[in-house]
C-alpha cells in the first residue's frame with residue numbers, strides 16, 4: 001500500500017533562526033515523542049547543551065528551550081519532547097512529520113557539559129521525565145568514556161511507557177558504532193517507575209538510600225562520594241533542588257562553565 005501523500009509544512013525565512021527540515025519522528029506514548037532535524041553545517045554545540053527550537057506563530061516564531069539529545073559529532077540533531085495538551089508549542093510540535101520545517105536557534109548553551117565538572121572516575125547522570133534528553137547526548141559521546149571510567153544513567157518516570165530509549169540503554173548502546181565498545185564495559189542504566197509496577201519502583205533518592213544505585217557491576221563506594229564521583233542533575237525544579245541540597249550536605253560543590261565543580265544542575269522545564 002502506498003503511504004499517504006502529505007504536503008510538508010514550511011516556515012517563512014527568519015534572520016535570527018535557522019530553518020531546518022524534520023528527518024524523522026518517533027512517538028513513545030501519548031505524552032512523549034522524539035524527532036530529529038537536519039544539522040546546519042555551521043551549527044556547533046557541546047554534548048549536553050540545549051538550544052531554542054520552534055515554529056512559526058504569525059507575528060514571530062514561537063520558541064522553547066530543548067536539550068539536544070544527539071552527541072556533538074552527530075549529523076542530525078535529535079530531541080526528546082513532552083506533549084503538553086494545551087502547550088503553545090508542543091500541542092502543534094507533536095504533529096510534525098518528516099519533511100516539515102522548524103526553527104533552530106543559533107546559540108546552544110548549558111551547564112550539563114563535561115567542561116563544568118572536575119575530573120572524576122564515576123559519572124552519575126540523574127534524570128526525571130524529559131530530563132533524560134541531555135544525558136542521551138553525553139552517553140553517545142566517546143569523549144565521556146575517556147573522562148570517566150563508569151557512566152551511570154538513572155531515569156525516573158511515572159509510567160513504564162515513559163521509559164524512552166529503555167531498550168537502547170538496556171542493550172548498552174550496542175547499535176551505536178562509535179561508543180558500543182566503551183559502553184559495553186563502562187555504561188550502566190538504572191530505570192525506575194514510580195506509579196506502576198516495575199523492577200525498581202522508588203524515586204532516585206530511595207535508590208541512593210537503599211544502595212540500588214551502587215550495585216554490581218558498578219564498582220567503587222556504596223554511596224555518592226565527592227572524592228570519586230561527579231553528578232549531573234536534570235529534572236523538575238523540585239527534583240534538582242532536593243538533590244542539590246543533598247549533594248552539598250555530602251560535600252559536593254556545584255560547578256559551572258566558568259568554575260568546574262563536582263556536580264551541575266539544569267531544569268528540564270519551567271513550572
Ligand SMILES: Cc1cc2nc3c(=O)[nH]c(=O)nc-3n(C[C@H](O)[C@H](O)[C@H](O)COP(=O)(O)OP(=O)(O)OC[C@H]3O[C@@H](n4cnc5c(N)ncnc54)[C@H](O)[C@@H]3O)c2cc1C
Nearest residue numbers: 064065066067080081082087088089090130133268269271
Ligand atoms: C533548559 C531547558 C531545557 C529544556 N529541554 C527540554 C527537552 O529536552 N524536552 C522537552 O520536552 N522540554 C524541554 N524543556 C521544556 C520546553 O522548553 C517547553 O516548556 C516544552 O516544550 C513545552 O512547551 P509548550 O509551549 O507546549 O508549553 P509551556 O507553556 O512551555 O509549558 C506548559 C507547562 O507544561 C509543563 N511542561 C513543560 N515542559 C515539560 C517537560 N519537558 N516535562 C514535563 N512537563 C513539562 C510545565 O508544567 C509547564 O508549565 C526545556 C526547558 C528548559 C528551561
Ligand SMILES: NC(=O)c1ccc[n+]([C@@H]2O[C@H](COP(=O)([O-])OP(=O)(O)OC[C@H]3O[C@@H](n4cnc5c(N)ncnc54)[C@H](OP(=O)(O)O)[C@@H]3O)[C@@H](O)[C@H]2O)c1
Nearest residue numbers: 031128129130156157158159194195203204236238239242
Ligand atoms: N508522565 C505522565 O504520565 C504525565 C501524564 C499527564 C501529565 N503529565 C504532566 O507532566 C508534568 C511532568 O510530568 P513528568 O512525569 O514528566 O515529571 P514528574 O512529575 O517530575 O515525574 C517524573 C519522575 O520524577 C519523580 N519525582 C518528582 N519529583 C521528584 C523529587 N522532588 N525528587 C525525586 N524524584 C521526583 C516522580 O516520582 P513520583 O511519581 O513519586 O512523583 C517520577 O518518577 C506534570 O506537570 C504532569 O502533570 C505527566
